[in-house]
Amino acid sequence: MSAQPAAPSAAAEPMTHRQILEALSGLLLVLFVAMISATIVSVALPQIIGALEGSQSQYTWVVTASLLASTASTPIWGKLADLFNKKLLLQIAIVIFMVSSLACGFAQNTGQLIAFRAIQGLGMGALQILTQVVIAAMISPKERGRYNGYLGAVMAVATVGGPLIGGLIADTSWLGWRWCFFIAVPFTVAAFAMLAKTLNMPTVRRSDVSIDxxxxxxxxxxxxxxxxxxxxxxxxxxxxxxxxxxxxxxxxxxxxxxxxxxxxxxEPVVPLHVIRRRTPALAILASLAVGMAMFGGSVFLGQYFQIGRGYGPTAAGLLTIPMMVGVLFSSTISGRMVSKSGKTKPYILAGLIVLLAGFAGLATLDHQTPLVLVSAYMLAVGVGVGMSMQNLVLVIQNTVPLREIGAASGAVTFFRSLGGTIGVSVLGAILAGQVATNITEGLAKAGIPVAGGGAAAGGSLNIAALPEPVREIVRAAYGDATGRIFLVSAAIAVVGLIAAIFLKPARLRDSLDITEPGTGPAPKQEVATTTA
CATH class of the missing domain: 1.10.287 (Helix Hairpins)
Incomplete structure (x- = not known):
């Protein structure tokens, strides 16, 4: 990533709207593929683990390995983007992701699959943060609002749409589970080619680089x-x-x-002077709630429809479309309105209020809740996520100079992913405990003795293999327990809303960079006129 420094030159000319859209098309494509890979295996995992003769603990690690690597490496990639050429880093990340996706598809046992998923997680984390950093380096915060609307829509549709695509692959006999990984390869090749042609960023080389x-x-x-x-x-x-x-x-x-x-x-990986400030700290806290909504909603609603209501993988994915629609339209519309007004706080507040209302509705779920009501609640959650998610990133990006944009974006993305990962794990533990209790009570009422209690009866997710009376009790137990975890999500959304209330109202700046008061001139940089 090093090269001979070129003579200093004037800053590169701002990109036109057409050039931005051309570069954005490749960025959004690679971001979509990276994010969809995190959720596409969720409904196909039983088939994958069965084919590779894996265990229940390995089942968990196929998901956890990629989440660990992605979450832990996010701030590191963000900092590297402040030190080295952003386009070259993005291209390296695409190659890592593409090669590891191929390796996952060819895995012969669960040990290999877990190892390759960890490497894939490095690429996933890099692509998620570097895409946001590159956009921030191209577009001023005020104009970034409408483009961030597209970004938020892609992220949300990928998160919710992953299980749908995975369900379709799992239900299609002539494809097989390996295509859950192979499907990413042609898209990453196309994205690499598009970005090589359309993304022209000046190569910035700093004379005082040090890596933490x-x-x-x-x-x-x-x-x-x-x-x-x-x-x-x-x-x-x-x-x-x-x-x-x-x-x-x-x-x-x-x-x-x-x-x-x-x-x-x-050169800290996570700049403490940034996250100690009031606005970034509050935006990070609010992002934790949004992260839980994104991950928890797609994971547990898919399980609710399959186990609690008896739908197949494809049908379960289709039933989550209202959430996808809510995010898609709200993120796009609110992004344009943010760019027009230059204000973010009203849209963040409105989004978190709607998100809270959606979670409160989902907290009433049981195994007989009308699907129309479930769809309305999911739509509200989607609208809330779409209005708040990317605007919270924008709030932080608006407070830092361009030289710290990568580390600041990495910090908020890191905490959002961390919140989502922890949220899924904690909510999953709550769900498991409540399901065991519900099954035990249901079996006792039906007079059916089961060795080991409810945990034993619900230990297998192969509901079709259970006797008819037990099957209905297990379905009802999962359906009724799901509302409990969304009650916890609603409580966490309240914390996010309180944090957003205390955000200072601020207008988005029109310029790409700022000079922080009291910091003096920016570090000496040498800018090459050639592009990577």
Whole structure:
């Protein structure tokens, strides 16, 4: 990534609207493929693990491996984008993602698949953050609003649409589960070619580059340990146990060490002076709620429709379309309105209020709730996510100079992904406990003795293999328990709404860069006139 410095030159000419749209098409395509890969395997996992003769713990790790690598590496990629050429980093990330997707498709056992999914997670995390960083480097915050609407729509449609596409592949006999991974390859090749032609960014080389290897390592280890703990607590071991003390305590100590390192190094991976400010801190807190909505909604609603209501994978994916529609239209429309007005707070507040209303509605779900009501609640959640998700990123980007845009964007994306990952794990634990209780009570009422209680009866998700009376009890247990987890989501959405209320109203700037008061001139840079 290094090259001989060129003579300084004037800043590159601003991109025209047509040039931005051309570059944006490739960026959105690669972002869509990266995000869809995180959820496309969710409904096909039973088939995948069965074909590779894997275990239940390996089932969990096929999902967790990519989430761990993606979440932990996000701030590192964001910082690298501040130090090196953004286009070259994006191209490297595309290659990592494409090669690992092929490897996943050719995996011969679950051990290989988990390892390749971890590498795929590195590419997924890189593509998600680098896409936002490149857009921020091309477009001023005020104009970025309408383009971020497209970005938010793609992210949300990919998150919700992944299970639908995975269901279609799982239900199509002549394709097979391996196409859940192969499907990404032609799109990444097309995106690479499009970006090579349309994305022309000046090569910026800084004369004072230093990389915070210690901070990056400590952050990655600390986050990984905590996420591993959240994944297995309540299942493999109790919340109050020596394993919890060792893993949770160890993870916290690693992150405390990371904070110390970040406070003393010259080029921190996560700039503490940025996230300590009121506006970024509040936006990050609100992003945690949105992250839970994005991931939790798609994961548990898909399970609700399949297990609690008895629909197949494809039908379950189709039933989540109202959420997809809500995000698609609200993110696009609110993005344009943000660019027109230059204000973000009113749309963030409105979005989080609608999100809270949607979660409150979903908290009333049981196995007999009319689908019309379920669709209305999902639509509200989708509208809330669309109006708030990318605008929260925009709030932070508006407060930092261009040289810190990568680290700042990486920080908010990191915390949003972390919130989503932890949220899915915690909500999953709550769901499992409530399902076991419901099954035990249902079996007792029906006079059916089951060794091991409700946990044993609901231990298999192969509902069709259960006897008819037990099958209906298990379906009702899952359907009725789902409302409990969305009640928790509604409570977390309240925290996000309170954080958004205290955001300072601010107009988006028209310029790409700012000069922070009291920081002096920006670090010396050498700008090459050639493009990567």
């Amino acid at each position: 290897y210690w901070g990056a390592t400590l952050i990655a280890l600390g986050v990984s340990v905590l996420l591993i703990w959240v994944t297995f607590v309540g299942g493999s071991f109790d919340w109050l146990s020596w394993q919890t003390a060792a893993m949770a305590g160890g993870g916290v100590l690693l992150l405390v060490a990371a904070v110390f390192v970040e406070s003393v190094v010259k």
